[in-house]
Amino acid sequence: MHLAVSLDIASAPGQAGVTFAEIASLVQKAEAAGIDMVVVSDATEERSSSPFEATTLLAALATVTERIGLVASASTLAHQPYNLARRFASLDIISHGRIGWSATLRQNPREAANFSRPEGIADEDFHRRAEEFIGIVQGLWRGWDADALLFDKASGRFHDPDKMHFLNHKGEFFSVRGPLNVARSPQDTPVLVMSGLGEADLDFGAKVADVVLIEAEGAKTAYDDLKRCAVAAGRKPETMKVLVTVSVNELAAGELEDWFDTKSCDGFNFALPADLSALDDFTDRILPELRRRGLGRSAYARATLRNHLGLGTGGAK
Template sequence: MHLAISLDIADDDGQDILDFGQISAFVRNLEAAGVDMVIISDSTDAPSTSPFEATTLIAALATVTEKIGLVASASTLAHQPYNLARRFASLDIISHGRIGWNATMAQNPREAANFSRSEGFSDEDFRRRAAEYIGIVQGLWRSWDTDALLFDKAGGRFHDPDKMHFLDHKSEFFSVRGPLNIARSPQDTPVLVMSGLVEAEFDFAARFADIALLDAVSLANAKAACDDLKRRAATAGRGPNALKTLATLQAGPEIGTDRLDHLLTAQGCDGLNFALPADLSALDDFTDRILPNLRRHNPARSAHAGATLRDHLGLGAGGER
């Protein structure tokens, strides 16, 4: 069972601001416990319990960790697709292939007002725009074949032109020429995590996501949604290892040892994503109470074999059908 932790650094509950030392210590504890990845949530319109923008934070975390995957949320409203694709491709090189992008399909109606769209988008327009945006980013990540860069000084060839791909995207919301000016990712492409999904977006997620995070009212509901996504992925022609599904649960004090044991052995989704706020008491409680059980269930965690986040998760290459 794969394990992820979602750390919500956009929290206005009046908690003390976390510094980098506190966050990095917590992430290193997760790494030692065999957790596959930590997901840093973010918002451009709310008070925060962390002074860090999410992609900046995972860049710093990449320098103090070695194995754990580092996933940052980044809004499709707050960034142009070319800049976002370039940022995550750079982060993936810095981290030696441990980076993912969490693209949420849930619209924050206040966020658009910070980026010259005070009227926002209708739900349908936001959905279509986000789908176009994600397709552009994934296309830009594939601008260069893995063997496109030759660095042939004697022959005067920097790259093989046949292995460089212009995107030339022109559609309803965006026009992007490409190619990306960053080499191919160490893990083929950064991992695409999709969250905030409603059923209307399941077909799109089943076709393009590497990881689908599902809000779970109950394990039974989560299992049904995970099975549905897997069926849709198979219908879209994707292989059995192309999409992983994780059920999201709030990591509060109500998760006792017995319930945790049940969660960690339950069948259905590919794993669990524990969501917790970024306040020190929540981090300390998780470290003291839940992490020991995760270590007990995952001695010598084999998921950390291999160098990249895709290796950890048993995913195929980016965009694998």
Template sequence: MHLAISLDIAATDGQAGLDFRRIAGFVRKAEAAGVDMVVVSDTAANGARSTSPFEATTLLAALATLTERIGLVAGASTLAHQPYNLARRFASLDIISHGRIGWNATMVQDPRQAANFSRPEGFSEGDFRRRAEEFIGIVQGLWRGWDADALLFDKSGGRFHDPQKMHLLDHKGEFFSVRGPLNVARSPQGTPVLVMSGLSEADLDFATRVADVVLLDEQPSAGVAGDDLKRRALAAGRKPETLKVFVT
């Protein structure tokens, strides 16, 4: 079992929670203590307030310059972003951090957030789940749109990339239409890590097919839930060890 810390830096004395130095110090201490990754929330899930005083991916960019080993994961809602821009942002961060970035894709719909993005009525449970699954599939497809050796930077030959190693996504689905590819190459770790959280029973099969990491909230049930996730991953044709289970 691996250890992840959810970044919760609520102000206790006025503006103290907005002090980036406090946040950076917390993350550096976590890194020194051997914590695998820090997860920064960027959504008020279930009506709760956000657990970070900054936009999550902006905060990750700053933290990447002050750390060396710890994984840096940011939440980014499928309601608040478009797949292409989100994929581009995380791919860029992964290069900046030398391959330490992850996207926490929660399957929990936040009604307050939906109201801020022209969806005051939100989505039905089924529509939200199908839309989120389509969104995640697009992002992963865009991340894989360039082969590792696709960029040539061949000035003498006038070739920036090998067209045979660039793959258009050309996605046309129920909720999104995205051509691709990204204008960001592959990162040192291939793609950012896909972390999934807020999973209901209906989400488990999808998560175990596509996620690199699943976050579990409660230690007492983690062993049982972890075993179940590994079995589902095996049933989906994956090697169970390729799915990591973290407890926050």
């Protein structure tokens, strides 16, 4: 059973923002509990009172943790694909292969006004643009073979040209030459986490995502549809993990086991409420019971996020 914790660091109006020390303590506690990954949300519209940009926060968290996966959301409207791909690839090297990007096909209607689109963007255009953006990012992550960089002073060869791949993407919304000026990461590529998939998005999500976060309502149907779509896309179903998002205090260990045993998910993503101490209830009460039932780990067997999730290397092609 794979386990994640989603952390929304935006404070409510009138409340003081959470500090880095508080966030670091929570993530370290999740790491001590053997949780696969922490997902940090980000917001780029005016109502957010988050004190940190999510990828910057991941860089800091990478220095105070050793094993837990670190995932940040980043909007396809707020970034260009080359810069975002470079940022996450760099974070993956800094963290020794523990980074993931959380992408969504669900549009925030207020966000566009902060990025030169005061009139917004049509939903259909947003979806096509986001899909193209995600494809570019994954293509850039694969721009260098693992052994492409030689650093051979004697011969003066920095890299093997045959193992460097130009993307040369020219699409409806973007034109990107590539490759990145960042090497391949220890886990091959960062993990792509997707959420906010509607019924029409399942084929795309099942083709490209490493992890898909789904809602509890209708989870069994969504899980079966995603696995079926993955097979139709030529993937082995186990190369994509589907996690159901639930409140951290919502279910007992027995209920989680029932969900898992009926093959409604590959694990759970626990959404923390504003009170970050709610994680204590999970790590102190629910997780020990999951371990007793043989469903939760007490230690990490290997180092990278892909290893934690049983994805191997490479990600979706």
